[in-house]
Amino acid sequence: MLNEKDIIGKLYDQAEIFKHHMRRKEYLEAALCVDTASMIAHKLEIPEDIRREIFGDRQLDEPVPGLIDEEAYLKACEWCIFHGYSHTRHTYENVMRTA
Numbered sequence: 001m002l003n004e005k006d007i008i009g010k011l012y013d014q015a016e017i018f019k020h021h022m023r024r025k026e027y028l029e030a031a032l033c034v035d036t037a038s039m040i041a042h043k044l045e046i047p048e049d050i051r052r053e054i055f056g057d058r059q060l061d062e063p064v065p066g067l068i069d070e071e072a073y074l075k076a077c078e079w080c081i082f083h084g085y086s087h088t089r090h091t092y093e094n095v096m097r098t099a
Contacts, residue, residue, distance in 0.1 A: 007044060011037050011054055015067035022072050027079035034073050 014037040021030035056066025
């Protein structure tokens with residue numbers, strides 16, 4: 001079983017995995033990577049300062065860029081929408097099974 005430190009380490013790793021997928025133009029995988037990390041951070045109530053460091057924050061007077069580039073994430077999401085992939089109906093596993 002993972003402890004809190006291990007989980008946080010894996011969340012930081014997701015930023016590099018996201019960049020890897022974006023470099024390879026694997027936009028669905030990139031979007032799913034960020035969405036999964038975001039859900040885990042939210043559900044496990046990861047401290048706000050760590051979430052801000054990973055995902056950034058636009059709500060402050062001076063926005064904080066995160067390790068996961070928001071513009072790149074939006075590009076991946078737009079690709080998914082354009083190609084008909086809805087995250088509510090498709091997961092990485094069932095998309096890769098049909099590819």
